[in-house]
Amino acid sequence: MTDTETTQVDRFVDVPNFRIHYVEAGTGHPVVLLHGSGPGATGLTNFAPNIGALAKKFRVIAVDMPGWGESDTQTEETGRDHPKVLIDFLDKLGIEKAALVGNSMGGVTSISTAILHPERVSHLITMGAPAPLQGIFSPGGGITEGLKVLLHAYREPTPENMKRLVQVMCFDQTVATDELAAARSAAALARPDHLESWNSQFNGPPKPSPYWHLAGREATITAPSLMIHGRDDRVVHYENSLHLVARIPNSRMVLLNRCGHWAQIEHAAEFNRLVSAFIEQ
Template identity: 40%
Template sequence: MSNPEIGRTVSAAGIRTNLHDVGSGAPLLMIHGSGPGVSAWANWRLSLPALSQRARVIAPDMVGFGYSDRPAGHTYSMDSWVAQAVGVLDALEIQRADLVGNSFGGALALALAVRHPQRVRRLVLMGAVGVPFDITPGLDAVWGYEPSFKTMRALLDVFAHNPALATDELAQLRYEASIRPGFHESFSAMFPAPRQRWVDAMCSPAADIRALPHETLVLHGREDRVIPLANSLTLAQWIPNSQLHVFGQCGHWTQIEHAARFNRLVGDFLAEADATLPPRH
């Protein structure tokens, strides 16, 4: 039986990168979060089928996560992750893409838009890191994860507002994912304590965020215990061409807890962007 988490492989900034490349149309790069055992497929499994009906969706495993390479001695940093994301676009010969970033991926998408604005068309930031905040107990627990079923089960209750989603079955699957060979070694190397410094390292400069020209959709779960809602309020205030949607009865898993609404909102936002582009002469 094939593993749905494994897609195709490209070399991106020297990193052998596992990615999913589905659908056709305007390219859409979707960047996952930083939970233990995460992969692009695990993060976006409910979004890939829906959004690929209206776009070419590319969802890579960032270095240190999923089934991309974990080079010995690699220094995990925003610089290396941004370089890899741009490398994915280069490998696929994509000059400009829409970006969706979740949590850690939101910080990465924001940094990419700041550093390479010409490579980004529209921006979607969901429960995003990337602006200053005091690390939450929830995020500290996520980044400080030590593998056990019990710990993973407790983390699911932090991620999801709806307790029906935090099942023993899902906890077992995510726990098993977190102990695949090499997975925890790279994960534990990324965010050692004290962890506030990694929140700070993922921030883009406020002046650069305020100068972003891109149409931006900012999304957040009202009950998010991992990344504070205040982050998205800040982003919506700082980014001139932004709009904010807050999901009620929703934790950190917007794309899972409110999958149909999330997919419709993102799909419509990107389609509206198509419709508002000026005619070419």
């Protein structure tokens, strides 16, 4: 593999209702990286330590989903159906089947797609993903510490609140740098339409997530599945991955000690080895 083949290239593609930004590198079997939520999140920032390493063996595509990064935002008119957007995106790129690697919200998209469109998913890999079961964000139900910080940062995306956000995401506080917090804050403030789109979800009566309606269908997932979770995740408790691995037939779980919500960042080398070996097998 030459350096040219692993060069990261920024691209845009139009799908119904949205212009989508993504970063691509490498050749081989398609591996689509799906970022989590949070103000200032992008495919590139959520997977910065992983894209180049995985691109040595695969065609790696890190997507900004609608409402994040350089992609178009979401409105009530366009809807918020990320699994549909993902299928439209794969169709546009001519990808019949891909390995999906999803962190948190990206894990929700990956799991949903593996249930609703099993023929398009070769492998399912999640990190810190909630299971499709209401009240399972924490063992006692309700909103976790990390989600409270995330929601507050969406309302007030200041560098101080972003610092609290990156701190709660990580076990290793050396990862939660002032530079990272400032970069996330700047990225969030650069797209007020994304912030407004997110916050508008909570106007009026609560809207049930379509994801919860998939509860009980985890056993229909046919793709080989790998759940990676941090034991110290304060955003989505690792019991979510225990729930998933107990129900998805061809699945396994890796629980990482001294690891928060960003396993792909805090334990990047191990994460890259795990994902590469799992897809190659």
